[in-house]
Amino acid sequence: MSESAAPEGPMVHSARMERAAVAAAEAGLAGLLVTPGPDLAWLTGYQPPVTERLTALLLAPGRRPQLIVPTLERPDAEHAPGARGLTITGWPDGQDPYADLVPLLDPRGRYGVSDNTWALHLLAFQRACPGASFGAFTELLPMLRAVKDAYEVERLAAAGAAADAAYEDIVRLRFAGRRERDVAADLARLLREHGHSQIDFTLVCSGPNSANPHHDAGDRVIQDGDMVVMDFGGLKDGYGSDTTRTVHVGAPTAEERKVHDVVREAQQAAFEAVRPGVPCQEVDRVARQVIRNAGFGEYFIHRTGHGIGVTTHEPPYMVEGEHLPLRPGMCFSIEPGIYLPGRFGVRIEDIVVCTETGGRRLNNTDREILVVR
Amino acid sequence: MSESAAPEGPMVHSARMERAAVAAAEAGLAGLLVTPGPDLAWLTGYQPPVTERLTALLLAPGRRPQLIVPTLERPDAEHAPGARGLTITGWPDGQDPYADLVPLLDPRGRYGVSDNTWALHLLAFQRACPGASFGAFTELLPMLRAVKDAYEVERLAAAGAAADAAYEDIVRLRFAGRRERDVAADLARLLREHGHSQIDFTLVCSGPNSANPHHDAGDRVIQDGDMVVMDFGGLKDGYGSDTTRTVHVGAPTAEERKVHDVVREAQQAAFEAVRPGVPCQEVDRVARQVIRNAGFGEYFIHRTGHGIGVTTHEPPYMVEGEHLPLRPGMCFSIEPGIYLPGRFGVRIEDIVVCTETGGRRLNNTDREILVVR
Numbered sequence: 001m002s003e004s005a006a007p008e009g010p011m012v013h014s015a016r017m018e019r020a021a022v023a024a025a026e027a028g029l030a031g032l033l034v035t036p037g038p039d040l041a042w043l044t045g046y047q048p049p050v051t052e053r054l055t056a057l058l059l060a061p062g063r064r065p066q067l068i069v070p071t072l073e074r075p076d077a078e079h080a081p082g083a084r085g086l087t088i089t090g091w092p093d094g095q096d097p098y099a100d101l102v103p104l105l106d107p108r109g110r111y112g113v114s115d116n117t118w119a120l121h122l123l124a125f126q127r128a129c130p131g132a133s134f135g136a137f138t139e140l141l142p143m144l145r146a147v148k149d150a151y152e153v154e155r156l157a158a159a160g161a162a163a164d165a166a167y168e169d170i171v172r173l174r175f176a177g178r179r180e181r182d183v184a185a186d187l188a189r190l191l192r193e194h195g196h197s198q199i200d201f202t203l204v205c206s207g208p209n210s211a212n213p214h215h216d217a218g219d220r221v222i223q224d225g226d227m228v229v230m231d232f233g234g235l236k237d238g239y240g241s242d243t244t245r246t247v248h249v250g251a252p253t254a255e256e257r258k259v260h261d262v263v264r265e266a267q268q269a270a271f272e273a274v275r276p277g278v279p280c281q282e283v284d285r286v287a288r289q290v291i292r293n294a295g296f297g298e299y300f301i302h303r304t305g306h307g308i309g310v311t312t313h314e315p316p317y318m319v320e321g322e323h324l325p326l327r328p329g330m331c332f333s334i335e336p337g338i339y340l341p342g343r344f345g346v347r348i349e350d351i352v353v354c355t356e357t358g359g360r361r362l363n364n365t366d367r368e369i370l371v372v373r
Numbered sequence: 374m375s376e377s378a379a380p381e382g383p384m385v386h387s388a389r390m391e392r393a394a395v396a397a398a399e400a401g402l403a404g405l406l407v408t409p410g411p412d413l414a415w416l417t418g419y420q421p422p423v424t425e426r427l428t429a430l431l432l433a434p435g436r437r438p439q440l441i442v443p444t445l446e447r448p449d450a451e452h453a454p455g456a457r458g459l460t461i462t463g464w465p466d467g468q469d470p471y472a473d474l475v476p477l478l479d480p481r482g483r484y485g486v487s488d489n490t491w492a493l494h495l496l497a498f499q500r501a502c503p504g505a506s507f508g509a510f511t512e513l514l515p516m517l518r519a520v521k522d523a524y525e526v527e528r529l530a531a532a533g534a535a536a537d538a539a540y541e542d543i544v545r546l547r548f549a550g551r552r553e554r555d556v557a558a559d560l561a562r563l564l565r566e567h568g569h570s571q572i573d574f575t576l577v578c579s580g581p582n583s584a585n586p587h588h589d590a591g592d593r594v595i596q597d598g599d600m601v602v603m604d605f606g607g608l609k610d611g612y613g614s615d616t617t618r619t620v621h622v623g624a625p626t627a628e629e630r631k632v633h634d635v636v637r638e639a640q641q642a643a644f645e646a647v648r649p650g651v652p653c654q655e656v657d658r659v660a661r662q663v664i665r666n667a668g669f670g671e672y673f674i675h676r677t678g679h680g681i682g683v684t685t686h687e688p689p690y691m692v693e694g695e696h697l698p699l700r701p702g703m704c705f706s707i708e709p710g711i712y713l714p715g716r717f718g719v720r721i722e723d724i725v726v727c728t729e730t731g732g733r734r735l736n737n738t739d740r741e742i743l744v745v746r
Contacts, residue, residue: 050489051686052488052511052688071674071675072586072587072674072675073587075585075587075588076587076588092674093674093675093676093692093693094676094692094693094694113492114492115425115491115492115493116423116491116492116493117491117492118488118489118490118491118492119486119487119488119489119490119491119492119494119495119507119509120488120489120509120511120512121492122492122495122496123495123507123508123509134492134496135496136492136493136496138425138493139493212448213445214445214446214448214449215448284467301444301445301465301466302444302445302466303466303467313424315425319466319467320466320467321467
């Protein structure tokens, strides 16, 4: 895999659609039905609103990709980056778009659909074509978007570097005496200053709130002696960032330092386990074993990671039961944590890409416990 | 229907869940499966992120509502406004949540699912419970969220008044010489100043762009002589606004004035057609007939309206083929338009609530063509 990236353009989308159609054929599918969301954005560059009006891309091996859109959205579709590789047909309000689709489908075929296709649309596909069968994209073709090319890895690396720069800036600011949501607002501003166009989350979890891995950022005033988990990310130039660091306001206690060390060691061990062919669940197991050995097993209450690409949160998942083998180009988070209810929590997260020779981190700020003011 | 609104609280959510379960039973359903989105927000006040991790509310007649959530999101779920009326169970990462659901379902029952439930989840329901059948919420229970109570109508009226206030402000500002996106940014700011917490869209379509009903707001610099369609809305206190006015930079030509008059008359005629028992499609037909009679039939290329509530865009739809009868409490847009390709377009939109005696507009700014600078 070359690390020199070609610019994105119409050819990229045509190549991705071709690759998806070939992968569908290899998986024994008659084709893929792609509705608005990250799959459609990745394949065509088209990002229409997600509504009850059907927009669907049909990819079938050996056929020109066909995009069905509401008539009034057709001008927008025709300006999408990948439009030149598509046949676009419009359907007017009051007409049944599912009936238009039937003649294009193999009446006994098996089709992949986007994970996030609305039930309203899937049920209509099933009704319109009762002899066909449907399965979710990530179950049938889990590797398609999961394996990034060199161009995509560079975009993810740039997003990661921008998130790192935001972290370097935020820890210079004051924490004690300010509300979590004020620090979160600063984080969002800094991510934008470093080139993010979209902020997906800026969790700032202080003191006992740090023990809730899904706490957002609230009105709690941060105090001296607090552990503070900051988990933040978004999109830069169409690709995602997601990183977590846990800092401490003033000097940490020996216990706090110990818990932080265990999480850091778990994260490092999981990172070192990354190489082609290793099942995703192994990354989770390695992190979990370090935490279990230290006696904190029951306090690591979530999976170890998730994929990242044109979204900040997607397959593959680093979780028990996920047997998919890692491949060069897969990008995902490694984010173990320990959460002591009512007291404090620690999480450390980097985005990692699997290369031929092992893992490469796309987040590179210091992972030691950092003391802030 | 009383116009004095009770405040929203836990009882509201319990009452809504009870009402939904009764409606499900009346429709011959074994229950409803509700995933994150507007249905879940309306029923429980809980608004978790929409992800591949299953969160599902099961409503079944005569049974206590049951909410299944990822373990790490359980603390948030327990703080939801409607949580007291729910039994909440968590499932940890690595466990199959669909298997947990099976013992709760009637193996041969028919279930309604939220329109926006991800295909990934619906396909897993179908696989886990192959003897059960599933249908989309709006097809099985189209009236449930569509009919608003007095409390909801007041919230929608307040959102509409705020959007009107933003319009009154924006038309005092300069248009000529500024980019569409700058006017759009002003509109967003004004909506926030008038109490909106979320901006869903601020379309500013000038000159030839006004002929594209789904043009957003771009880099085109607005010029003297332009028609400008402004279509904007969002959420205020959890309920939606959506209104459109078409203004003109400087004096309009006779033809521009004529087209604007036709749209205004069509909008008025459709408004006057609103009363309980009238099918939704009749509202569309009345507007369309006015435009057709004036010779512009082929240039009205979208349906006449859509419902509004906890979202800015939902059933019921004012469209040919929608036979649902209007009922007191239904709230929806009436927004006919004429679009002359490459030249200009006009759209006028108000939110209207159906009352016992006819329509009541929730947008009340002037509908005559307004000249701006």
